[in-house]
Amino acid sequence: MTEALARDILTAARARGWTVTTAESCTGGKVAAALTDIAGSSDIFQRGFVTYSNAAKQDLLHVHSETLEAFGAVSEQVARQMAEGARIAAHADVAVAITGIAGPGGSETKPEGRVCFAVATASGTSSETVEFGALGRSAVRAAATLHALQSILSALN
Structure with missing residues (x-):
């Protein structure tokens, strides 16, 4: 499924002349790996970001410390700043960001399986939280990777 989605992303991005980047936390680079598993992906993918720690999110993607303190790393607010920061840093047309709690663990307020996504393009940024x-x-x-790929494809269509 991820291979077919990645192929569809490559086709759609090529058709638009767009580039794609990723900003990943809980997926640890799985979305970038899915994209780069496809031959020819260098046409649309030049770089991605794995920002597992808050410091990495701040240093590489310019996520604001105030946002992290107010909402926590697993929040749509942080996902939005991750996506926007990645799009700018990579000079990409579309960026997807993923931050969540893969487990084991979690808390009452942020349970295991909660993942926040954001997609940024020049026309704006959207975000959502999915409870897997x-x-x-x-x-x-794996579910977060699949959802992120679907989100990229939606942004390209």
């Missing part, structure tokens, strides 16, 4: 549930670390990361 306590599926286990690997399954949450």
Whole structure:
């Protein structure tokens, strides 16, 4: 499924003449890996960001410390700043950001399986929170990767 989506992204981005970047936390580069698994992906993908720590989010993507303090790393507000920062840093047309709690663990306010996504383009940024549930670390990361790829494709269409 991820391979087919990545191929569709490559086709759609080529058709628009757009480039894509990623800003990943809980997925640890899985979205970038899915894209770059496809031959020819260098036409549309030049770089991605794995910003697992808050410091990395601030240093590489210019996420504001005030946003992290007010909302926490797993929030749509942080995802939005990640996507916007990645799009600018990569000089890309579309950026997807993912931040969440893959597990094990979580809390009452931020349970395991909660993942926040954002997609940034020149025309704006959208965000959403998806509750995948306590599926286990690997399954949450796989589901988040798939959702992020679908989000990129939607932004390209």
